[in-house]
Amino acid sequence: IERDALLRKKHNIHISGSNVPSPLQNFAELSSRYESESYLLCNLAELGFKEPTPIQRQAIPVLLSGRECFACAPTGSGKTLAFLSPILMKLKRASKDGIRAVIVCPTRELASQTTRECKKLGKGRGFNIKLMTKELLKSADFSKMPCDILVSTPLRIGFAIRKKKLDLTRVEFLVLDEADKLFELGFVKQIDSVVKACSNPSILRSLFSATLPDTVEELARTIMHDAVRVIIGRKNS
Ligand code: ADP
Ligand code: MG
Numbered sequence: 001i002e003r004d005a006l007l008r009k010k011h012n013i014h015i016s017g018s019n020v021p022s023p024l025q026n027f028a029e030l031s032s033r034y035e036s037e038s039y040l041l042c043n044l045a046e047l048g049f050k051e052p053t054p055i056q057r058q059a060i061p062v063l064l065s066g067r068e069c070f071a072c073a074p075t076g077s078g079k080t081l082a083f084l085s086p087i088l089m090k091l092k093r094a095s096k097d098g099i100r101a102v103i104v105c106p107t108r109e110l111a112s113q114t115t116r117e118c119k120k121l122g123k124g125r126g127f128n129i130k131l132m133t134k135e136l137l138k139s140a141d142f143s144k145m146p147c148d149i150l151v152s153t154p155l156r157i158g159f160a161i162r163k164k165k166l167d168l169t170r171v172e173f174l175v176l177d178e179a180d181k182l183f184e185l186g187f188v189k190q191i192d193s194v195v196k197a198c199s200n201p202s203i204l205r206s207l208f209s210a211t212l213p214d215t216v217e218e219l220a221r222t223i224m225h226d227a228v229r230v231i232i233g234r235k236n237s
Contacts, residue, residue, distance in 0.1 A: 024061060026051065036089050053073075056081055070227045071206070094128055101150070102149075106184075127148045128146045158189070158194065162193070207219065
């Protein structure tokens, strides 16, 4: 417990919530503590990631423990990996049971970047990771394609939901990434429809953001119940 507090202090990790799991000392703990399969550690090494960033140290154990996560850390601090690695670990392997994870990113650029990172991190595991493109939206048998993880902008996923092109009732993980930007760009209605469409009662929702405006706090309060809040302080504050 004392060791956890010291590690958090060292990395400027601020938490609130009950029973917050210990932060990661290193990536190797993904296998020693959480029985990660070796492909993930190999892929992390291949990407040149030696040490987890502060947000990764705390958010990964939170999500792996099955807790909702409300995370705030500056731009460039590695938030993508902080939600991708626990999702890949929890999904374990590819399946044909429908979409099990949805990641909503504010822009097409961010959505395609996130898809690329997810594919690199999941390499060798056969996961079906799909970016919701215009072409994909138009294709007739979109809903029959195997897809474990779907990455989309709010407009595209909102449109697909409206047109009843997507079955999101089996989604186990929903990530709202760059939540502050989702609001800035005015995607409240779309976010609402995604949250409603992901109707699995045991869904794990998480929210990642670079800043914490009232709109984001409010969304966190409405869609999450027993979330762990993880805030990474800037170096000089
Ligand atoms: P954020 O979403 O917080 O703005 P990103 O997830 O886009 O940040 O990550 C920023 C950069 O840091 C990316 O190029 C990513 O590949 C890299 N990165 C992520 N995690 C690590 C790590 N543990 N070690 C080194 N680089 C990392
Ligand atoms: Mg990001």
